[in-house]
């Protein structure tokens with residue numbers, strides 16, 4: 164079982180990213196669950212979403228307290244208090260930032276892999292708005308290999324219709340521009 | 349005076365959900381025994397305005413083809429509302445003679 | 447068959463579309479809204495040929511459903527929490543007038559304080575409305591149960607409520623195997639129901655039932671839900687055979703040899719099982735029983751499942767303030783009262799207003815159930831996860 168926690172702000176598509184990843188895993192024949200910590204939804208407010216992935220049926224329905232992976236879609240949330248809460252020892256972090264992975268070691272001391280990508284820049288340049296979810300998905304796939312890029316691209320095509328191509332390009336570019344740092348913990 | 353006392357049906361015989369499947373079964377309902385006084389229309393005074401027909405709660409007043417109004421006594425319960433409704437006082441409640 | 451990723455709400459919307467309903471009357475309320483949102487999309491783009499009646503309240507939604515059902519239409523509605531409460535008086539009419547319909551109730555807490563998250567208070571408050579109440583524990587089960595619900599409702603001429611936990615199931619994406627639309631149409635062919643209102647037939651419905659008649663009329667509805675047990679068993683068995691599923695009115699894990707078990711309803715079931723599996727590895731004979739048909743209550747099945755059990759912890763996700771116990775516990779205690787050898791019952795209330803029931807909470811409940819059983823002395827109801 165692999166558990167992922169997504170941090171974003173309302174409007175960045177964290178919930179959609181969690182759903183797309185789960186859908187990709189399901190389309191590839193494995194089991195997944197995607198859910199969000201729903202609250203009064205407001206653009207800009209911090210949002211939490213979750214994805215659970217497994218090779219067998221997932222019976223668990225409680226929230227995720229000790230994720231294997233933390234994904235942050237918003238620059239200002241990367242060092243927010245509590246962002247690293249519960250991350251498993253040896254876990255993975257994927258961050259939207261223009262800073263190098265090394266600068267987040269103190270925030271995520273338990274992480275053995277820290278990956279960074281300037282998702283905001285890529286999204287603005289290709290999509291024209293700072294919706295960072297598809298860029299961060301590209302980075303996440305590169306770091307973890309959880310799903311195939313092709314599976315994600317099929318879902319983008321189905322889900323984003325007129326914006327499909329731009330999102331595909333965003334995810335591909337982010338995949339290429341992700342910096343990964345590995346360390347012993 | 350009729351005093352119908354048919355035995356009440358049990359739950360298995362009653363129509364499901366209390367649906368009344370026979371339309372217009374209320375025409376069989378005789379309310380005449382309820383009456384202690386009865387309305388009498390004075391056709392000489394009647395202006396054929398139809399107010400008694402509108403107000404009668406039992407739909408006991410019927411319109412004839414010539415436009416005149418008449419009480420169907422089987423349905424009339426003797427409430428006297430038609431007497432109050434008649435502006436020209438063409439209806440009088442009189443003692444029930446039955 | 448290929449699985450797709452769907453939320454519990456969308457799984458229900460697909461079931462309703464495939465069931466080819468004729469009338470949908472609903473008023474949006476969180477967390478139910480995405481069901482009727484999806485259905486209105488299906489109606490608007492022509493994928494579903496149904497009348498979608500926009501109403502100004504849930505009271506009107508349920509009233510419209512009763513009327514539509516009278517005409518022989520296949521009817522669906524969905525609601526949650528305050529919406530279900532607002533339907534309250536009409537729910538009793540739907541069952542006593544014997545109007546088949548299916549309603550998805552996405553379980554949510556009742557105000558105050560205002561809360562859009564999950565618990566079972568809404569459905570428990572309608573326990574006595576005469577509806578068949580089914581409970582599901584996954585998006586797949588939500589889809590399958592909705593399909594079975596149409597068949598069950600039309601066969602018993604009773605309204606059926608399909609309960610799914612708000613957010614935990616309604617908004618969670620997970621794999622769902624959809625049955626081909628043509629197969630569903632064969633499974634529940636759309637045929638107008640008999641004895642119903644139309645411009646050509648004149649019926650009186652909703653008549654007065656004076657003391658000479660009310661009792662008999664009410665008993666008809668009581669008898670109908672009693673007899674629905676047979677329909678439920680038959681429909682479930684048919685469905686299992688046709689579509690390769692394994693549903694039962696009581697879900698059981700490890701009950702063949704369990705000594706201590708938790709009794710749940712809805713989405714709590716899966717997590718309870720995860721903990722039971724873990725405890726079994728540690729040598730404790732743990733089990734889980736989950737009620738899928740809350741009304742009619744599966745008395746006989748439950749008695750069989752708990753046979754030989756030492757302790758049973760009953761998890762209510764609702765409360766009966768001031769009552770001798772909570773709604774589910776009351777029913778279980780009633781079922782087991784007549785048995786000579788009955789397990790010690792320990793009552794729990796947890797997860798109110800969307801409070802997460804963590805695996806630790808489940809461990810605590812198993813432990814407390816074992817302690818109560820071993821000491822042969824249950825504690826008063828424990829409020830698990832409540833801050834002092």
Ligand code: SF4
Nearest residue numbers: 404424425427428430
């Ligand atoms: S007395 Fe009453 S019931 Fe009789 S005709 Fe007049 S209004 Fe109708």
Ligand code: SF4
Nearest residue numbers: 394395397398400434
């Ligand atoms: S209300 Fe009087 S005047 Fe009018 S129709 Fe009746 S009896 Fe005639």
